[in-house]
Structure formats: C-alpha cells, structure tokens
Amino acid sequence: MTKINNRKIVIAVTALNAIDSPGPGVAVIRAIRECQDFEVRIIGLSYESLEPGIYMHDLVDKTYQIPYPSSGTDSLFARLVHIHEIEHLDLIIPNFDAELFNFIKLKDKLNNIGIHTFLPELSQFEARDKVKLFDFGKRHGLLMPKDKIIHNIKDLAKAADEFEYPLVVKGKFYDAIITNTLEEAEKAYYKIQAKWGLPIIVQEFIQGTEINIAALGDGNGNAISIVPMRKLYITDKGKAWAGITLDDDTYIELARKFISATKWRGGCELEVMQKADGKSYVMEVNPRFPAWIYLTAAAGQNQPVALVKMALGQKVEPFKQYEIGKMFVRYAWDLITDINEFQKISGTGEL
Template identity: 65%
Template sequence: MTETSTQPLVIGVTGLNAIDSPGPGVAVIRALREGLGNVRIIGLAYESLEPGAYLHDWVDKTYHIPYPSAGVQALVERLEHIQTIEHMDVLIPNFDAELYNFIKVSAQLRLMGIHTFLPSHEQLDARDKLNLSAFGKKYNLHVPQSKNIHHANDLIKVAEELNYPMVVKGRFYEAQVVYNIDQAKKAFYHLSARWGTPVIVQEFVKGTEINVAALGNGQGNTLSIVPMRKLYITDKGKAWAGITIQDDSLLQVARDFTQATHWRGGFELEIMRDNNGKLFIMEVNPRFPAWIYLTAAAGQNQPAALVKMALGQPVEPFTDYKVGKIFIRYAWDHVTDVSEFQQLSAFGEL
C-alpha cells in the first residue's frame, strides 16, 4: 500500500499520554497526518485516561493493550484481535519500556501484515543507561562517568568517585540532581521504588542542554538529524519550548552514534555542551521524542520517513532543515463525555 492509494494507510501508534511529561504519540500522529495524508490512525493505549484516545480529529480508533509486564503472549493475542478488525499496515511504539516486547514479536507482527522499523535487542541494550558509559568508551564517544547501584549505602562510595553534585537516574525514566548524601538517598529510594534497580548515578556536567532527533536506516547511515536547544524546561526536566539550531558538531555526533550502532529507526540524543564546548551524550532515547513534530515543521518529517522505510519504500537522506523554528507546548482542556471513558475502561476500545 502506498500513500497515493485510495485506501488509507492504517498506522498503530502508542504513547498517547499527552500530559505534563508527554509521550511522543500525539506528536508522531500529527507528523504522520501532515506527511502522509490519507491515513487511519489506531491509538494503542495502556490506560483509559491517556488524552490522545479522546482526540478524535487525530486518533480514529483506540484500543487498550496490555502493560509490558504482562509479557509478549498477551501482547500478541491482543494485537491479533485488533488486526482482524483494523488491518494495520504499520505500528510505531513510542515508549522505552515497551520496546523489548515489540522487538521480540516483530516477526509475528509481520506475519499478521503489520510492518515495524525497530532496532534490535543488541542495539537497544548497547545504548541503555546501564551500559552507556561502556558504550562511550568502546566507540570513543564522550559520555559522563556513571555507576549502577542496587543499595542506598553504595552512594557513599560513588560520591567519593564522582563528587557532588551528581545525577541520580531511574532505570527507565526520571532523573534528579543531588547535592548531598541525604538528597541522594531520597532520590534513590524514590526512583528504585518506581522503576526498580539498578539506579544509575551519573557525573554531573554543567552546560547547555541540547536534544537531537535522528533517524537511522539500520545500515549505519543517518537519514535525518534535527538538533533542538531547550528554551524552557519543566521541573521534570522536559522541554516545554525549544528552537532548531545549526551546529555541524551536533550533526556529527548523531552520525557517529548511528555508524557505531547501525541504529534502525528513530532515536533522540540528550546532549550537554559544557563550558569548554565539549559535547557529552547524557542519554540515548531509543524512539522518537515528544517534540518530534518539530522535525516535520523544520522540513524533515521523521515519522513519515520511518513509515516509508517500514514498508520497504526508498527514503533519501534529508540534507536541509529550517533553523530558528520554535515549538512552545501548551495545556488545553479537552472536554468529553463520561460515556467515552466508560466505554474505553469497560470494553477496551473507543
């Protein structure tokens, strides 16, 4: 099926939680509708209050899917049921925690007629927070020192090596800058309770935060790179406003990462430029970021390009993007009827 077909391209998308720490789903959908035109969007939600499920101008139909902790068999059975109804052509997962399962079942999805364009488990593990320090050393990429710990008492020794301030990070999400042992222990207990252990303790790098959204073709080439500097950051560290910038050194870091990993699909580099201009990769997110629509607005529609690659269509590397494009996120009270919430909660679809 192609974008010029009279039949819509049916695309499943997760990550519909457009909250103060938003998932990428709604932004991905916005880019797909703009870049591909005739599409039918199937929302795949974990919870009944994910706002994207109720935005009917963007999402045509929403289904509950089981949490990643339910395992791959539950995921396959649910997607088989959805597929008999919707006949999805492509599926785009947008959460870190769900990627392992989706990668594992990608061959089964293909037999159902569902295309994906995902990294391998080996690629996923290589950039994991737990392995990022070793990855940086292996490929000569600048990465802050970090330690993985399982017990709060380990913080004392780690602090002697890294010094305060330090950054304490959850296994999947969240990070806190700490300035003493009491703050470090409080952060450890909070993050371990929420995301499990190990907890990552990372060297603090002072500087300017920059994010880079990029798209790898799985053969070592980067087809799209758009850097963004944060203009406004929430108390959770999320970009609430940002601007596209031009910097060849940032583009080269993204190319180096893709070449080293042969990354397949979208990814985001969280980079810190220190006071000496040195670029540190603080984190690698293995999927599109929540601000991904900015790439489309700047002239490089990464979600649309990913769909084409998933379908085996050729995609030429993007060469230019518009510098000085600003996004500003805002809150909007979407009003719906309780009957919609009840339908999604009770029957698992809306």
C-alpha cells in the same frame, strides 16, 4: 504525489498520553497526517482510559486498549492479532521506552502476519540502556558521563568519593536527582529505589547547555534525518515546553556517528550536554521519537513520515537541510468529551 497503494495505510500508534510529561504518540500522528503522499487511518493503542489522544477524533480514528508491558509478549500479541483482524494494520509505531522490548521481541511474529515495524535490534536497544551507557560510549568514541551502577546503599559513599559532588542519582528507567552531599544522595537513592527499583545509577554531574537531537536511522548506518533542538523552557519534570532548532554541525556529526556506529533502525533522541569548553557529552539515548518530534516536520524533515515510508519498503533519501530557528511552544488545552466515550473505552477497551 505518489500513492504508496490505493487504499488507506493503517498505522497503529502508542503513547497517546499528551499530558505534562507527554508521550510522543500525538505528535507522531500529527506529523504523519501532514503527508500528502498517502492517506492514513490511525489506530490508537492505549494503556489507560484518560490518555488524551483517545479523545482526539480528528487525529485518531479508533483506539484499542492493549495490555501493560508487564503482562508480557503473549498477551500483547494476542491483543494485536485481534485488532489486526478488524483493522488490517500495515504498521505499528510504538513510542514508549517500557513497551519497546516487547515490540522488538514480537517484530518477526508481527511481520509474519503482515504488520510492519521499524525498530532497532534487541542488541542495539539494550546497548544504549542507561545502565550500560558509559561502556557503550567508550566502544563508539562518544563522550558520556562516568557512572557507577549500584545495588546497595553501602556502595553509594564509595561512588560519591570517586565522582565528587554534585553527583546525579538516577533510576533505571526514569528520574534523576542532582545531589550535593552524601545525605542528599542517600535520600535520592531511597526515593528512586522506591519508585523504580534497583539498580541505581550514580553519575558524574556535567554542567552545561542541554541540547536534544531527534534522529532517524535506516538500519544500515545511514542517518536519514537529524534535527538538534535546544529547550527554551523546561517544566519541573525536565520536559521541554518550548524549543528551537539549532544550526551547529557538532550535533549533526555526533548523531551521525551514533547512527553509523550502531546501525540504528528507527527514531531516537540523543540527550546531550554541551560543556563550556565545547565538548558534547551524551547523557542518554532514548530509543524512540521524542515528544517534540513534530518540530522536525515543521522544520522540513518529517521524521515520522520518513519512518512510515521506510517501514513499508520505500527507499528514503537522507534529508539535507532543515529550517533553523523554528520554534515550538507547547500548550495545555481542556479537551471536552462525554461520559459515554469514557465509559466505552473503560468498559470495552475500544473507542
């Protein structure tokens, strides 16, 4: 067992919302805590007072609230400096799509005060944005569904003619609705516009089996870990409630190609649809670990731990194998806490 240093490594983690549409934070912490190579102190960074991870004291040592991403980088940086003065953070692992832009922007400033991160470059982050995904795929030789970005309801019919039904109407950040008629598509357009704003993405519908791939890139084009998983049980929000690791080199090669082409730095999740003819389409690239990331640790490729080591300057060799047929089944648990704890995090922003 090699210690990275003699003191505990202090790691701040976001996305403690282990709810029905869970953030990855709790799973990331669980995976990190399993590592025998170093001791950690985990600092939770939360946005809301009822994120369950805040109250999981066996996983999270202390939690601080941080400003919402819409507040911008200045207020986030000021808050992180304050937390750093108390906690002496070694590393921050942000896990929300919406906050990544700010953290990437702050990467150098954080590094200057001694806080490491392990994030993609802004150009990589923006290139895999839903709005640019098709062009991204074309450039890197990856199959992606055809799409049209529209800013006006009038353009919907034109896009629909081009793709035929069913077609998928998607929000810029979240939500996707499969529609079979123009009427349904218009309804979906307005619903998503009200929630997520414009533009709206109209996408070709790909019928097939949904596969998710968790991958970790070292920033030099090497894939340190790739673990494909098939969802066995999907919630009404489209989230995996159970899943199983797969043995199919097609997915490994697909993720390797993505990481090599983009020189991706950090964790990511490829959402893939495999058609009956065997062709695999990349439906989305999430620029952070997925909520099911603990399965990678359980299957023998602990991606969060590998990220921690790389972020702190250690060389990590690519994993060579993982356990196939390893399953997870998510569950809901009523965590009991006290009003004092809720009051403390709500009132002081710390717990």
